[in-house]
Amino acid sequence: MARMKFLCDADRCIECNACVTACKNEHEVPWGINRRRVVTINDGKPGERSISMACMHCTDAPCAAVCPVNCFYTTADAVVLHSKDLCIGCGYCFYACPFGAPQYPKVGNFGSRGKMDKCTYCAGGPEADGSKEEYEKYGANRLAEGKLPLCAEMCSTKSLLAGDGEIIAQIYKERVMKRGYGSGAWGWKTAYRETIES
Amino acid sequence: MASFGRFIRLAFGAWALLLLVTAVPASAQQVNPTASAVKEQQLLQELNRIQGRVSIPDQRSGVLEQPQGREWREFRNVTLPWIGGIAILGMTAAIVIFYLTVGMVRLEAGRSGRTIVRFNAFERFVHWLTATCFIVLAISGLNITFGRPLLLPLIGFEAFSEWSQWAKYAHNYLSFPFTIGVVLIFLMWIGGNIPSKVDIEWAKRGGGLIGHDHPPAYRFNGGQKMIYWIVVIGGGLVAASGYALMFPFYGTGIEGMQMAQIVHSIVAVLFVAAMIGHIYIGTIGMEGAFEAMGSGEVDVNWAREHHSLWLDEQKAQTGPNDGQPRPATAAAE
Numbered sequence: 001m002a003r004m005k006f007l008c009d010a011d012r013c014i015e016c017n018a019c020v021t022a023c024k025n026e027h028e029v030p031w032g033i034n035r036r037r038v039v040t041i042n043d044g045k046p047g048e049r050s051i052s053m054a055c056m057h058c059t060d061a062p063c064a065a066v067c068p069v070n071c072f073y074t075t076a077d078a079v080v081l082h083s084k085d086l087c088i089g090c091g092y093c094f095y096a097c098p099f100g101a102p103q104y105p106k107v108g109n110f111g112s113r114g115k116m117d118k119c120t121y122c123a124g125g126p127e128a129d130g131s132k133e134e135y136e137k138y139g140a141n142r143l144a145e146g147k148l149p150l151c152a153e154m155c156s157t158k159s160l161l162a163g164d165g166e167i168i169a170q171i172y173k174e175r176v177m178k179r180g181y182g183s184g185a186w187g188w189k190t191a192y193r194e195t196i197e198s
Numbered sequence: 199m200a201s202f203g204r205f206i207r208l209a210f211g212a213w214a215l216l217l218l219v220t221a222v223p224a225s226a227q228q229v230n231p232t233a234s235a236v237k238e239q240q241l242l243q244e245l246n247r248i249q250g251r252v253s254i255p256d257q258r259s260g261v262l263e264q265p266q267g268r269e270w271r272e273f274r275n276v277t278l279p280w281i282g283g284i285a286i287l288g289m290t291a292a293i294v295i296f297y298l299t300v301g302m303v304r305l306e307a308g309r310s311g312r313t314i315v316r317f318n319a320f321e322r323f324v325h326w327l328t329a330t331c332f333i334v335l336a337i338s339g340l341n342i343t344f345g346r347p348l349l350l351p352l353i354g355f356e357a358f359s360e361w362s363q364w365a366k367y368a369h370n371y372l373s374f375p376f377t378i379g380v381v382l383i384f385l386m387w388i389g390g391n392i393p394s395k396v397d398i399e400w401a402k403r404g405g406g407l408i409g410h411d412h413p414p415a416y417r418f419n420g421g422q423k424m425i426y427w428i429v430v431i432g433g434g435l436v437a438a439s440g441y442a443l444m445f446p447f448y449g450t451g452i453e454g455m456q457m458a459q460i461v462h463s464i465v466a467v468l469f470v471a472a473m474i475g476h477i478y479i480g481t482i483g484m485e486g487a488f489e490a491m492g493s494g495e496v497d498v499n500w501a502r503e504h505h506s507l508w509l510d511e512q513k514a515q516t517g518p519n520d521g522q523p524r525p526a527t528a529a530a531e
Contacts, residue, residue: 017253034254039262041250047234053262062271068342069359070350086359088366090342091446095456096267100259112370183235190265
């Protein structure tokens with residue numbers, strides 16, 4: 001089985017937000033929640049970079065480790081998913097996540113928060129693949145259809161890569177070799193405890 | 199015509215050559231757009247977090263990366279269970295050993311049959327309001343830390359999640375009456391709980407816990423004053439840190455909430471340990487003590503043995519030959 005990862009090639013990201021829009025539309029993500037967002041660092045200054053970020057589906061995921069009800073599980077493709085039926089909306093995953101991925105539909109409502117929502121790597125949830133229940137709670141399950149996450153598929157500059165970690169790392173390495181520069185795989189060290197040597 | 203054509207070709211060739219010669223140094227000089235670009239590791243080392251601008255309305259999502267959640271995870275999964283386990287099990291073990299070796303603190307003079315009012319109805323109401331809230335808050339709170347390893351394997355995912363959901367609601371909503379209770383306790387009993395010289399003497403004699411010693415005390419002895427300040431300060435801290443967690447991003451960011459959770463949980467487990475001691479001494483630990491918060495009236499002999507100076511005060515107010523002691527008035531009502 002593959003070990004699925006995201007890789008954002010910051011030197012190609014043009015902050016077009018197509019990934020953000022694709023995600024919101026594909027999964028009918030509720031208002032106020034963004035499973036993916038593009039962050040621009042040093043905006044307007046020399047050396048500005050934009051990075052598209054969502055749940056990185058960490059190795060030994062912190063969210064899963066701190067969850068008081070153990071609602072997270074890791075699929076055979078190493079995608080970190082959770083059950084909204086088990087989630088109690090306590091907010092612990094959101095304190096532990098290095099990437100700000102977990103979000104709640106009812107922030108500030110006496111702490112009731114509602115069920116946590118985050119990027120599913122377009123892999124749905126514990127319900128039957130492609131079922132109506134799964135779609136309503138987690139959005140589309142593209143992985144079950146043999147497709148990769150839509151954010152990466154729709155990336156206008158092919159900056160955002162999704163797929164097996166080794167393959168996308170290889171693609172990135174080749175790019176860096178060919179063009180002679182690369183600012184690295186953002187978030188990889190934090191998420192996967194490894195970087196891509198270039 | 200031919201010479202003109204040759205001239206044109208020559209001129210064009212010379213121009214092309216010139217272009218090439220000037221272009222060579224430019225292309226040989228490697229263009230590296232990342233030379234001045236922001237570097238992830240450098241940014242993380244500087245601030246331990248990376249923040250930027252986002253164009254979506256949720257400005258909080260501008261924080262790209264904050265790996266310090268790892269330290270919080272270590273606290274939540276390893277440090278806290280140890281602190282809580284040692285504090286709560288340690289206190290319970292100490293009490294069991296104390297009870298088995300020393301046993302209940304008896305009324306040495308027996309019961310006189312005459313009682314004196316120690317806590318009026320309002321005081322008892324506030325005490326039990328706070329106490330019942332505390333017990334629910336303690337159980338539902340401990341469930342967050344210890345439920346997953348201890349209870350979940352016993353009852354399964356669905357049942358545990360259902361229970362935890364209700365426990366969380368109870369925890370959030372009972373925090374309000376609990377906080378009111380703590381505030382009322384603070385105001386109502388502050389008068390009798392200012393530490394004084396009597397408490398030093400009381401503490402030196404170990405509170406009379408062992409043997410047949412009865413160090414003098416006013417309305418509240420050194421131990422009760424300790425409980426009072428644990429409730430006021432501990433209760434204040436858990437309330438403040440708890441509300442920071444209940445209302446995310448009102449004045450705190452993620453680090454603030456991690457800190458709030460750390461303060462909340464450490465104070466809470468120590469608070470629970472202290473209250474186990476308080477419950478013990480107020481029930482099976484001391485003969486005649488429960489009545490103070492039960493009916494509100496204690497035996498005069500109990501008052502003489504444990505709160506001699508307070509009894510003298512009460513007697514002075516009511517007169518030496520008054521058989522029916524007047525109800526004690528609350529200190530700060």
